[in-house]
Amino acid sequence: MIVVVGTGAAALGAVWKLSQQGVPPAEILLLEKSRALGGRLASRWLGKEAHPTPYSKRFDHGAPYFSLPPELQACLHAHQLRHHFKTLPLPVVKLDVQGRITDETSTHITTEELYYCDGGNNAFFKDAFAGYSIRFDFKASHLREANGTLWIGDGSEEIAAAKVILTMPAPQAMELLRTLEPTTQLTLPINSLSEVRYQKALVLLCAMSRKTFEAAPVFKDFFAAESANGKCEIALICRERLKRLPEAFEDEEPFTVRMSPEFSGQHYDADESTVIERIRAHLCAAFGIDVKLLYANVKKWRYALCENPQVVSQSSHILKLAGDYVSNVSGGAAEKAGTVGAAFMSGCRAAEL
Template identity: 25%
Template sequence: MIIGAGLSGLAAAKVLKEQGFSDVLLLDKGRSAGGRLATRRIGKGRADHGAQFFTVRTEALKEEAALWLEQGWIKKWFGDPYPRYTGVEGMNSLAKKLAEQFDVKTETKVIRIQEAENGYVLVTEEGGKIRSEALIMTTPAPQAIELLEESGMDSGDRLKSIKFNPSFVALVTLKESLIIGDEGHIDQSLPDGLERIADHSLKGISAEPIASIYMTGEWSRNWYDQPSEEVIAEILKRAEPFVHPENIAAVQLKRWRFAEAVRPIYQPFIELENKHPLLIAGDAFLHQDDPAGRTRFESAFLSGKAAAEALAERLKKL
């Protein structure tokens, strides 16, 4: 059983399936698999509002990305020496392709985990009970801690040491595409508080010009409790040199509560000292020799993969 059908959960499921475990179930409280591989349809267009792209620095992800390219699930967007890859119809389109080969149950929130004689019983918000011999959790660390504490389990100091910044993303429907280069992306020399701007018509995933304006973690943390109307107004004010008010047709706001781990841990996963296997993974868990040293698409993939490899080894010994 895997709680969380984001990239870490999907990577873990693939390893377990390859290791011969055919009864893997992924649970996710969201409406679809993918987590922060999120794409929103707006009118006749679409916009990524989580991860905009991913890069490849390790052989493990390089092999997977080559397969995804061959299958037509992703494309190169821009960048050298590390190309930026994106889903051909947005980042969530990649997640959906990855999820097709697994049993994924969405809109299912686990509120309690009970230890049982032969594993765990997961209690859902609707009152359902699902049994599992072992468990991998890939939700953001604060959510994992909350669930473990509600279940009477000690999450340990390592997990509690992980700290996240939130992120605001304004999704701006435009009258005309932005002038921000051929790639439709900018993350340099931006006004204070802005992290990046992406135009999805120039990115090639939207039939209509829609821009995502990302705010930095620090700015988002300072503004997180403010009303959405005030947040939107301030974002558009700061983005005005690139997104002129007369070019704006409509605006939506996305709040990511746990967007980026500003204090990750250099350990690919954590295993609790329970009677039955319970492992915790996610993008905030980095390998000791992580080539980038920060949370990202690749760290989520590698963490889920490492946790599943360890779990498969344990289960084969039982």
């Protein structure tokens, strides 16, 4: 049995590479600590008490859009998953230095072709991992080695594995690796992992009325707006309405709003109502109106973006690491840190038999 810990982009790369090498789904087990697929790409729901509409309360609060490297495109075509991805229907625009959306900023910020998951990220991951055994709510807490076999446990049971691929963020992987007995013959890259640094992120899932949005004196034909220079308190505003059936939103204009690393670090431990009000003030500046939110919820990313990917020693054939923090050491062109493509490719490399 090969065990893959996590169900995000790196896990998808690992499963894809294993399938290419002839490993059947029956010999692969995915362990997921939460109840949803996708890792940091997972969709999140607002509670029914906040808003009862089944479609509009679902938000992609990780990467709302991304490029697709050739290897990922091959995976999508091979597994008939390409239909989940569509090119952005409207441009990604810039927020000016004051964090405002204006006509002058209505240009693409990148020449790359960008894609989003039609209907949201979760629908894609459900299809991508269909046919594989997945254990949800499995919070891996320890590893041990015995006679060339790895055992991974959650405190109540252990699972034997011929190979384990860890795809969680570096601090969580390091915590798990430290549970291995000191006498183990495995070479553990603890030092490399301890050097990895992450940016925090606060993400607001919210909606204003369509009437309010239409009245805003700003350029409106955009899919998302990003901080062009990294100096805005808002890093990204994405229109979730454009990803799903418009009629599901009725009179709402829902947004995912990701704040800058600086803002997120300063307000990470603040109470939710304070964070919502401070983000709302920045939205008022961005749209040039008094934004009244119909509902709002703050999500926290402690490990949002890896700042300094590391070359990680992977000498053990039974324990591998994957994620956007693992540098490309295969000799090819390195992927941009923190991207879906980087995570996917690291999973592919970790799964090489």
